[in-house]
Amino acid sequence: MTGPTLLSPEEDVTGKETLDLFAEAHRFNQWMFSALSPFCKNNILEIGSGIGNISKLLLENFNKVYLSDLREEYCDILRKKFSDDPHLQNVYPLDLGEPDLIHSHSMLIGRFDSVIASNVVEHVEDEKLAIRNCFDMLKPKGRLVVLVPAYASLYNGLDKELGHFRRYNRNGLTCLLKSEGFSVLHTQYFNAAGILGWWFSGSVQKKTLLPKNQLDLYNKLIPVIRVIDKIVFNQMGLSLIAVGEKNLSL
Secondary structure, three states, X not given: OXXXXXXXXXXXXXXXXXXXXXXOOHHHHHHXXXXXXXXXXXXXXXXXXXXXXXXXXXXXHOOOEEEXXXXXXXXXXXXXXXXXOOOEEEEEEOXXXXXXXXXXXXXXXXXXXXEEEEOOHHHOXXXXXXXXXXXXXXXXXXXXXXXXXXXXXXXXXXXXXXXXXXXXXXHXXXXXXXXXOEEEEEEEEEOOOHHHHHHHHHHHOOOOOOOHHHHHHHHHOHHHHHHHHHHOOOOOOOEEEEEEEEOOOO
């Protein structure tokens, strides 16, 4: 498995196009939010907010929300899009791979009851550092809710073009969280039906961007697709969700 091509913010064309595609996938976004939000407490920091596809739902359902992104242009989009929302507390330029976060962002240390990182950790070369930074930003007993791509065998050109360093399995992600001081409260796979589409588009057709017509159809079928996850008891999926709690002793 070869690693991703590292891109400057200005060169991240595929990432922006993908975010724009998912901005129209309202049913999918709601489904993902419904899988992540039950584990969140108020006073939430969202890592990698992008253009606000999940942020919008966080702001609608929680009273105290902070947004962030690695790219300043996305931070600007977030500020403009949600400037009138009373639940938005602030927007931070934030790199989860920052090696000295405690000093460079001291105002964020020990501040949040929940940190949510959806499709972020796989973009950070030093995954332990990414999880450690999340740990440091949480209050004692605070929760990290993370969603990452699943199964190394599914890694293909779509992952590489998006800047993914890896995909995960349940045991690997659990061990990662525990190694950085978290008690793991919950794990589950998510989006079993998406496995076939990702494999076919990226591994068979060798595409580097999800086809819009495929995503549009998928979004329309979400009511049926959600049932599939229930049938398989969330024991397989294109993505993997884990919830960690910051230990009081650390």
